[in-house]
Amino acid sequence: MIQNKSTEITVGMFVAAGLVALFVLAMKVSNFTEFNDDAGYQVIAEFENIGGLKVRSPVTMAGVRVGRVSSISLSPETYEAQVTLSIYADFDNIPTDTAASIYTAGLLGEQYIGLEVGAEDEFLQDGDVIDLTQPALVLEKMISQFLFSKAEGDD
Amino acid sequence: MPLIKIRDLHFYRGDKAIFEGVNIDIHRGKITAIMGPSGTGKTTLLRLIGGQLRPDKGTIEVDGQDVHKLSHSELYELRKRMGMLFQSGALLTDINVFENVAFPIREHTQLPESMIRNLVLMKLQAVGLRCARDMMPSELSGGMARRVALARAMTLDPMMIMYDEPFTGQDPISMGTLVNLIHKMNEAMRLTSIIVSHDVVETAEIADFIYLLSGGKVIEKGSSVQLKKSSSQWVQQFMQGLPDGPVPFHYPGVSFSDDLLSPEEIV
Amino acid sequence: MIETIRSLGRWGLNTFERLGRAHIFLFQVLTGIPGLAFRGSLVVQQLFYVGVLSFALILVSGLFVGMVLGLQGYNTLVDFGAEESLGVLVSLSLVRELGPVVAALLFAGRAGSALTAEIGLMKSTEQLSGMEMMAVDPIRRVISPRFLAGFISMPLLAAIFSAVGIFGGFLVGHGLLGVDDGAFWSQMQVKTDWYGDVLNGVIKSVVFGFVVTWIALFEGYDAIPTSEGVGRATTRTVVHSAFAILGLDFVLTALMFGD
Missing domain, CATH: 1.20.5 (Single alpha-helices involved in coiled-coils or other helix-helix interfaces)
Structure with missing residues (x-):
């Protein structure tokens, strides 16, 4: 009972240290900071094939990160992959005829979506669809195409 | 009407019978002693009265309430009016003497600090340990620990106090102090006391009424004068502490000579 | 037979x-826990014994575990030319697995065994029984505050362990082995997911804290009230806690990460 005060102080410091550690894990270690982009807007892009694209894969423009993939589903009509992109609110001036392609970072790296800017004066709004898309390159397809063209060329 | 009424008490531990049909009355304002050889379940009896154990058969009434039919909260209300002095003292080892005595007050009341201090000092003064209030339980001798426990048992001004072997392992001086204290407390506070003990001389000195227990039954009851005159050989052996008698010195079994001559355990 | x-x-x-x-x-x-709202000081006191006194052990162990991860990870990653990913390796191992699991094992050894021994000794010296006779419910007065303190401390300790461990990995990776600090942190931040990794780790540590404290307090409360009985109960606390932590870790990992 006598050391009540110092007990309380050290306990307070301990709890504070624990909370600071959690804060560090949130802000410095994990991607928690990305989750306050609720103010952003969503656009949809349909791809013939998305390869290894995953939810939360980056969306970039000229190499700069402008958003992330927020969901992936299969369209029941077209049988194409329907990818919802969440674009940060700062980038609200992307032309409507912008093209989306799936790229691979490095030889074995992750896949991401790259946007190539179009020339329209109107900008993409929440819920808009990107029409110009280019599917991911699948290695097997590329090889077989290469072999076919090689065989045809020999004739 | 007696304060505690025990009727036809049966209690078993596994297959072993501890009590088989015990009847005891404990009268208000008196010191009642329950004596018997070690292992006759004297402490068990106190735990049964306190509601910590449940009898297999029979009833225990304290102040008109059947202890084992009370709800959890009613039982705890009743216990506030019962004090119990454990053999070890059962002091809380992480707080000092003062806080130990203050513990029941802090737990059960919202009294201001100044009043708690007065109450605690009063109780500690009564057991002569007011100036030992800053000591920790580990620094106390066995007799002092029991006196602190006694002060603690009295803080809520109970109607009765149960003493579990209060004299065991005490030197003559602290034994005398305790005997004196129990006697004085009982008179001054009009308490009802139950002493469980096998220290015949000291207990007989202050007890108004004595029950002798053995083999799960009440063997004899009466005042100490009556018991000393008892015709039962067993009672005589117990009261005078004779080494041999109806309770044999030797644990029962085959005779010594038979054991020596039997070859079975020779390896 | x-x-x-x-x-x-x-x-x-x-x-x-x-x-x-x-x-x-x-x-x-x-x-007994709702009643503690009016007895905050009891919980604070137990937070001191359960949490603060485990703090130094967790701090030092976390630092060393992180440093070892840094060294070992670097040696493996450098063969693939991927030493930039050291941060990811360190943070994911700590946040998902080592933080909750090792912190819980240390917690069981440090705080769990102390709780069992304390409660067991209180039982054998009739302190619990004495409280009962003073009309104080020992479970509410003694056990519940300790339980709550253990439950609160464990996730905090695990978070401290992970954070310090990542710092230790950074010290070795950047200071000793020369991994670029920008790459270390940024890769880590990209690949460590707040919900999927950090929060799941926190959930693990909450579960471990619950189970370890429960085991420790029950073993103490149920101990045979002799010195031998308390000793055995203390051993059982550490052994059973270790089994429970590792077994539950497998189950939780399968639920969380095993799509």
Whole structure:
């Protein structure tokens, strides 16, 4: 009972240290900071094939990160992959005829979506669809195409 | 009407019978002693009265309430009016003497600090340990620990106090102090006391009424004068502490000579 | 033969009975927790014994575990030219697995065994019984605050362990082995997911804290009140906690990360 005060102080410091550690894990270690982009807007892009694209894969423009993939589903009509992109609110001036392609970072790296800017004066709004898309390159397809063209060329 | 009424008490531990049909009355304002050889379940009896154990058969009434039919909260209300002095003292080892005595007050009341201090000092003064209030339980001798426990048992001004072997392992001086204290407390506070003990001389000195227990039954009851005159050989052996008698010195079994001559355990 | 079967049966029955008692005990402990809202100082005191006194151990262990991860990870990653990913390796190992698991194991050894021994000794010196006779419910007064303190401390300790460990990995990776600090942090931040990795780790540590504190308090409360009994109960706390932590870790990992 006598050391009540110092007990309380050290306990307070301990709890504070624990909370600071959690804060560090949130802000410095994990991607928690990305989750306050609720103010952003969503656009949809349909791809013939998305390869290894995953939810939360980056969306970039000229190499700069402008958003992330927020969901992936299969369209029941077209049988194409329907990818919802969440674009940060700062980038609200992307032309409507912008093209989306799936790229691979490095030889074995992750896949991401790259946007190539179009020339329209109107900008993409929440819920808009990107029409110009280019599917991911699948290695097997590329090889077989290469072999076919090689065989045809020999004739 | 007696304060505690025990009727036809049966209690078993596994297959072993501890009590088989015990009847005891404990009268208000008196010191009642329950004596018997070690292992006759004297402490068990106190735990049964306190509601910590449940009898297999029979009833225990304290102040008109059947202890084992009370709800959890009613039982705890009743216990506030019962004090119990454990053999070890059962002091809380992480707080000092003062806080130990203050513990029941802090737990059960919202009294201001100044009043708690007065109450605690009063109780500690009564057991002569007011100036030992800053000591920790580990620094106390066995007799002092029991006196602190006694002060603690009295803080809520109970109607009765149960003493579990209060004299065991005490030197003559602290034994005398305790005997004196129990006697004085009982008179001054009009308490009802139950002493469980096998220290015949000291207990007989202050007890108004004595029950002798053995083999799960009440063997004899009466005042100490009556018991000393008892015709039962067993009672005589117990009261005078004779080494041999109806309770044999030797644990029962085959005779010594038979054991020596039997070859079975020779390896 | 019959004797073997019989002892097996007896063991089974005893185990079931003990499990039953443990659950009744848990229920009683939990019902005592709402009342602690008015007895905050009791919890603070236990937070000191359970949490603060484990702090130094967790801090030092976390730092060293992180430093070892940094060294070992670097040696493996450098073969693939991927030493930039050291941050990811360190943070994911710590946040998902090592933080909650190692911190819980240390917690069981440091705080769990102390709780068992304390409660067991209180029982053997009749302190719990004495409280009962003073009309103070020992479960609510003694056990519930300790339970709450353990439950709060464990996730905090695990978070501290992970954070310090990542710092230790950074010290070795950047300071000793020369991994680029920008790459270390940014890759880590990209690949470590707040919900999927960090929060799941926190959930693990919450579960471990619950289970370890429960085991420790029950073993103490159920101990045979002799010095030998308390000693055995303390050993059982550490052994059972370790089994429970590692077993539950597998189950939780399968649920969380095993799509």
